[in-house]
Amino acid sequence: MKIVDLVDVEHNIKVGDVCETFEPNITEDCIFMFEGEPVGFFITKIEGKLKKFIEIANSEFRTDRVPKSIMARASGVEQYSTIIGSVPPKPHLRRPYPSISSVHNTKSARIFIKAMLGACREAEAMLKEILPEQYEKQVKLIEEYVPEKYRLGKCFTSSINNYNIPAPFHRDTANIKGCVNVIITKKQDATGGNLHVPDYGATMDSSDNSMLVYPAWRNVHGVTPIVPTKEGGYRNSLVFYPLASFKGKK
């Protein structure tokens, strides 16, 4: 696979800034290296079992069978998300304890959850194959930080489907440092929704069925505006991530 060296570039972007449109410049399968260490990879087209699980999850997610958090419509575009796996304690919401997402209690969402669990397994297998050292490191970090019942697969705690949700610049500071996220994109009749990392001037081409593995805790990143080109056009990102806040929790 092609190697892309991530090199620091100057920029003025800070957390909270709106992510404007950036044209993708990461458009081929590649491994990202930073200071001589592999830190992630990008696959333009997932295949096999992972693709099948993702297609099922994406299809189920867009039905009424899966509960969703509906966001305000931006420019008339529907936006919603669903979390599965573990949710951290949120004392400010008067929930000082961690839990498993209540979606797991919804019978009609069972197929969606199955497909997400299958996708998680397959994504982990790809991580193990392409970046074996990162995989081993992440499994150890998860074992150290996350009690068994809050683990999603061997490398994560949680997963979210984000439907038509761009993101201002942010850093995933709640993630376990040293771990990577997996971000798989489903996109139909829409442009944008690409991940931009200003520290390296890198914009990944989040095309349909692409997969990005990236340490989201490390740098500020944002998602470019999503523009449906037809009625019903959308971009759904299926993200698997490891949260740190379960350490020592029962």
Add this chain to the structure above:
Amino acid sequence: MKPQLVAINKIQPNADNPRLIKNIKFKKLVKSIEDLPSMLQLRPIVVDEDMVILGGNMRYKACIEAGLKEIPIIVADELNEDEKKAFVIKDNVSYGEWDWDILGNEYDFESLDDWGMDLPSDMFREDVDYSILDDEDFEDELDSMEGDVRRALQIPFEAEHYEEAKELYKFWVDSGAYVGGMILEYLKEERKKAGL
């Protein structure tokens, strides 16, 4: 009125035409003209006596993009200024609706898409194959996660009891107890005692 063929550079776009076309639709229009140029003869661009376009502004732009040097026009030199303004709008208003049953049965959707029709995305969605779920066993994992979902009830306390309740709650949580279960057992027992 018969169309006449004129050099494309003799025609002027109408700066007052309020219609816009987005990039993707414009590309489709260009392709549509390239695929069936004879349609321009049957549906020419309509211009006024100064060769300003009254009907077909977008097609004119697409013809330039398609590299046409000459295009068929009809000169509508009998319209006054108000009629010209009305023509620009009326030429673009669509009154009809599509019968999706006929479209679905008599046409293929990819051609309709190529011809510039605005079709809902779902029409091109391939059927998703769910059979892979039969080959994998997730039941234990699903059941275990379902069993670990926790939900909260808010229980109000009088102000005088609040600090004590908080301290007791913390004591039992720190001891590893399932406080929700303790409260549930107590409430069930009390209901039984009350014969309710």
